[in-house]
Amino acid sequence: MILARRQAAAWDSPGRAGLTWLGQAGFWIDTGHHRLLIDPYLSDSLARKYAGRRHDHRRMMPPPITPEALPRPDLVLVTHAHTDHMDPDTLGPLAARCPDLPFVVPAACEAIARERIGAGARLVLVDAGERIEPLPGLRLxxxxxxxxxRDTDAQGRHLFLGYAVGFADTILYHSGDCVPFAGLEGLLCDLSPGIVLLPVNGRDAARREAGIPGNFTLEEAVALAQKAGAAVLVPHHFGLFAFNTCEPAAIDRLAAVTDRPAILRPRPGETLHPRQEPDAAGMPLLPGR
Incomplete structure (x- = not known):
């Protein structure tokens, strides 16, 4: 099976498997049976918060869709409480429109999730090590x-999470914001994800001193995907804030010389979707386990 590009966003073709990058760590994923939303940041809440400061959080790219126009997904996944992942101006209006919509959030972040998503929002509280079936046929x-x-609260619950989503014969892994740590490779090898979505904006002392925690470098993301046996790497967390990004050209250069995993640099609002036969746009990807 191969993965090809099409310009239309996945929410425009419900029931057709594919994923659309929303910018930063956000994705809309259609499994063919379920529509999932992960870490959407579709507002300018951070630009308003940091206006006039050195790191002003002005967008380098517009959101591919507004919070108001976003269709109702079947499930929302939030990896942690940083605003570009748990955005009140995106998730709050969505919860108000869809009061029965389940939001999977770290149990350690319940209080801030209630504040940002809504006091009455339908939260599904989880912690590392749990396995649940939030929707029929969907394994998390x-x-x-x-x-x-790896930070935890007073009860030992993790503040930062990643999710491996299983559907049909495919496992897709979204790491959330993450760097390499002891044990991660083993966890992924046990899961055997076919597709991994990893941040590639990197980290350095200057950002750390400014209170901006970092993520995988591009090379670290590729190495982790290779060790996990993944066929597809979709890099993300670049191109939104000028002070915290990775050059798209660097991704393309590495993709050109890397056979496995196949590296697909996403484009906002464009869908990566499976196709049965290769064509000029296709790449050999997307196996099951």
């Missing part, structure tokens, strides 16, 4: 993440 494995460090 919750993994720890290290946003430079």
């Amino acid at each position: 494995t919750v993994l720890p993440a290290a946003h430079e460090t």
Whole structure:
């Protein structure tokens, strides 16, 4: 099976398997049976918060869809409480429109999730190590993440999470914000994900001193995908904020010399979807387990 590009967004063709990048760590994923929303940041809430400061959080790219125009998904996954992942101006209006919509959030972040998503929002509280079936036919494995460090609350619950989503014969892994840490490779090898969505904006001392925790470098993301046996790497968390990004050209250069995993740089609002026969746009990808 191959993965090809089409310009239309996945929400325009419900029931057709594919994924659309929303910018930063956000994705809309259609499994063919379920529509999932992960870490959407579709507003300018951070630009308003940091206006006039050195790191002003102005967007380098517009959101491919507004929060108001976003269709109702079947499930929302939130990896942690940083605003570009748990955005009140995106998730709050969505919860108000869809009061029965389930939001999977870290149990350690319940209080802030209630504040940002809604006091009466339907929260599904999870922690690393749990396996649940939030919707019929959809399997969710919750993994720890290290946003430079593996932080926990007073009860030992993880503040940063990743999710492995299983559907049909495919496992897709979204790491959330994460760096390499002991044990992660083993967890992924046990899961055997076919597709991995990993941040590639990297990290350095200057950002750390400014209170901006980092993520995988591009090379670290490729190495992790290779060790996990993934066929497809979709890099993300670049191109939104000028002070915290990776050059798209660097992704393309590495993709040109890497056979496995196949590296597909996403484009906002464009869908990556499976096709049965190769064509000029296709690449050999998307196996099952």
